[in-house]
Amino acid sequence: MGTETSRPKISIVRADFAAVARLLASPARAAMIEALLDGRSLSAHELAAVGSVRAPAASEHLAALVRGQLIRVRPQGRHRLYELAGKQVATALEAFAQICPTTPVSSLRASSQAEALRSARTCYDHLAGRFGVALLDAFLEHRWLVRSSPGYSVTASGQRTLRSAGVDVNALKRQRRVFARSCLDWTERRPHLGGALGAAVTTALLDRDWIRRRPQGRGVVITPAGKIGLSQAFRIEPVS
Amino acid sequence: MGTETSRPKISIVRADFAAVARLLASPARAAMIEALLDGRSLSAHELAAVGSVRAPAASEHLAALVRGQLIRVRPQGRHRLYELAGKQVATALEAFAQICPTTPVSSLRASSQAEALRSARTCYDHLAGRFGVALLDAFLEHRWLVRSSPGYSVTASGQRTLRSAGVDVNALKRQRRVFARSCLDWTERRPHLGGALGAAVTTALLDRDWIRRRPQGRGVVITPAGKIGLSQAFRIEPVS
DNA sequence: GGGACGTTTCGGTCCCCACCGAAATATTGC
């Protein structure tokens, strides 16, 4: 370590919190990026609606977010689809959300829409709502997961169950991200499954077409095939 | 899961990114909170200097940060000492920093000051500079730590070595925080030790008075006792 | 008590930025 050989001149740097924070400080931009947190790609038109602004304002907001490396754009025909610049952005913002206050969303007048959300939806990139809670309940009840110090850890039988559903637990453990964490469900007030495992299960269920995203919003529906598959794989009866 | 008993009315909430982001969006406030990230308590007077503003502006900034629950205040005589509101704030901002660009700091004209920082300093709550890098080098060289998927994991001999230095590895593993991560050193361009272990080692060395914080800034000095202790405990020769 | 110092409140100025409408540019489908 005492190697005092010729070293390039000192350059001390510091993280520029303010630059990125300024990007999130606008309600319109915050809403846009929050809508992208679960990994979807949305057009400028859709994101304008998300941010409650007109197209011109949305265009400038999106350009700023791209400049700040938080999102990237993928032109597709006359649309331009925006998505998160990388998984690290989602991870960092998920952590950031831990110190953010929560505000009630009162814009769900239609109770059928609220009910659909409450039944099953995504929370960033994992499953929430009654379905998400039920899933975690099943995992714990069958001892596929057990409480561990940061979140949960998977048992041998859990690993087999997950493998049969197309989830490679060992690959997940190699991720930097917290393996399996508890995430408090806002409608159910009980925990659902987050972290790398929560995201992987969601991806696997989407891949098998056991669940599908509703066209807009965060709602999720369970397909007829899903009802059968879920009851066989995880021994749960999906909620109505 | 099918327990459809009488449930209170639905309340859907969402994280308000914008509210907290607005607090970090001002360069003055960002600098202030960054200065508090390593756990120190600083007075309003000192934080005004950190943020390069006069006392009135600093006072308003600090009031806003307190209102936003990012910091808390502890009156002490005619001073008011400000500190982070909790460890979760430090953890969340450490993650947030991962997606922030880094800007060079050119205000270190006095090369002796720059040299001191380059020698040993804290990076948030763990050790950096030549000393921090040397520490990680020693841990890897003696195989007390080995590369693992998220960061590093400790070996049996490493655990013994750390215990003799006053660090309880098992207690650290129970923390939610990433156990031991690699953090790129800005002056050395090589990794030093971050995460829960990095913080715990720093605390242990401060407790034994092997290192001391310089009165201002992030610099750290190694005490005479530290030179002896460090060479015995970790088999490293501290940098000049 | 009185001076010194740390901190906050108040009043006022200035600038940045978020927004819009109108118009320009790009792409699709007929």
Next chain:
DNA sequence: GCAATATTTCGGTGGGGACCGAAACGTCCC
């Protein structure tokens, strides 16, 4: 080519907030 739609650029307006100096309030120490 032409109409329709998606997106961006431009010019201009308005509001919020970041800052300062002056002054008020609190605390310490002689």
